[in-house]
Amino acid sequence: MNIPLEHILLLSAVLFGIGILAVITKRHAVVVLMGIELIFNAANLNLVAFSRHDPQLLQGQLFSLFVIVIAAAEAAIALAIVLRVYQHFKTANLSDIVTDVNK
Amino acid sequence: MLFYIFAILAIVSGAYMVLTRNLLYAGFSLLIVLLSIAGIYVLLFADFIAVTQLMVYVGGVLVLILFGIMLSSRVHDKSVLSENVNTVWGTLVAGLIVVGLSYSILKSNISSLPWLQTMEMDVLGNQKSTVQTIGIKLMTDFVLPFEIASLLLLIALMGAAYIATDKQKV
Numbered sequence: 001m002n003i004p005l006e007h008i009l010l011l012s013a014v015l016f017g018i019g020i021l022a023v024i025t026k027r028h029a030v031v032v033l034m035g036i037e038l039i040f041n042a043a044n045l046n047l048v049a050f051s052r053h054d055p056q057l058l059q060g061q062l063f064s065l066f067v068i069v070i071a072a073a074e075a076a077i078a079l080a081i082v083l084r085v086y087q088h089f090k091t092a093n094l095s096d097i098v099t100d101v102n103k
Numbered sequence: 104m105l106f107y108i109f110a111i112l113a114i115v116s117g118a119y120m121v122l123t124r125n126l127l128y129a130g131f132s133l134l135i136v137l138l139s140i141a142g143i144y145v146l147l148f149a150d151f152i153a154v155t156q157l158m159v160y161v162g163g164v165l166v167l168i169l170f171g172i173m174l175s176s177r178v179h180d181k182s183v184l185s186e187n188v189n190t191v192w193g194t195l196v197a198g199l200i201v202v203g204l205s206y207s208i209l210k211s212n213i214s215s216l217p218w219l220q221t222m223e224m225d226v227l228g229n230q231k232s233t234v235q236t237i238g239i240k241l242m243t244d245f246v247l248p249f250e251i252a253s254l255l256l257l258i259a260l261m262g263a264a265y266i267a268t269d270k271q272k273v
Contacts, residue, residue: 003106003146003147004214005213005214005219006208006209006213006214007106007107007110008106008143008147009208009213010205010208010209011110011113011114011143013201013204013205013208014114014117014201015113015114015117015136016200016201016204017197017198017200017201017204018114018117018118018120018121018197019117020193020196020197020200021121021193021194021197022120022121024189024192024193024196024197025121025187025188025189025190025193025194026121026185026187026188027185027186027187027188028126028175028176028185029175030126030168030171030172030175031126031129031185033168033171034120034129034130034133034168035121037133037160037164037168038117038120038133038136041136041137041140041160044140044152044156045140045143048144048147048149048152049147051147051149052147052148052149053218053219058236058237058240061149061151061152061233061237062237062240062241062245064149064152065151065152065155065237066248066252068152068155068156068159068160069159069252069255069256070252070255071159071160071164072159072160072163072164072256073255073256073259073260074259075163075164075167075168076167076259076260076263077259077262077263077266079167079168079170079171079263080262080263080264080266080267081266082171082175083171083174083175083267084266084267086174086175087269092175092176093185093186095188
């Protein structure tokens with residue numbers, strides 16, 4: 001089955017836009033993190049799509065593997081920070097945290 | 104055909120992830136997005152990446168995110184709901200990004216690039232899967248990034264455990 005490359009790129013662009021929308025408009029820190037994961041997935045989709053045309057078959061897929069590893073590490077660190085922030089401010093809403101700092 | 108089903112599934116549940124206010128519904132629709140992206144990887148002849156996506160994202164990161172939701176919100180309160188801010192500007196910026204990216208993708212005529220036409224569709228050749236090639240490449244050409252990634256994972260897990268501990272009791 002021959003999937004056109006433009007369609008994969010368009011799907012990736014739409015997923016990237018949804019991730020950006022989640023990062024901008026959400027107040028809860030975990031949902032912002034989920035938007036960042038969506039952006040990583042859009043980038044990975046592009047890498048794998050171009051790797052299909054790679055004669056050595058490798059470099060896009062290997063790069064997306066490293067992206068997945070770094071995304072996992074980033075999720076662990078970010079959730080630890082969110083938990084500390086929640087313990088300190090008793091909330092995980094980003095706008096409430098800003099008002100608490102200014103006080 | 105299967106690609107379009109997965110693509111529509113991913114876009115619809117991604118849109119639901121943004122539109123819903125319930126954090127748990129957002130987490131589960133992110134699960135559907137990740138699963139359909141894994142299916143698209145299988146259709147793109149990237150079986151090892153698909154399995155890695157399933158194990159790391161769906162098995163690891165998503166469970167971690169659900170833990171984060173559970174631990175950082177009082178469920179019986181209203182705080183499992185998440186409000187929106189900057190809705191107009193956010194939608195405008197994201198829509199402009201999507202329109203610009205789509206315009207440039209459609210205008211740039213990617214399928215006629217010369218290096219994409221030389222090696223069309225015969226990526227797998229006579230081997231069954233990409234696992235052996237990825238393993239050989241990881242141990243030869245990409246051995247330094249591989250080791251650095253393992254070191255990064257160790258540092259990240261130790262750092263996360265250190266950040267999340269309660270420092271008053273230690």
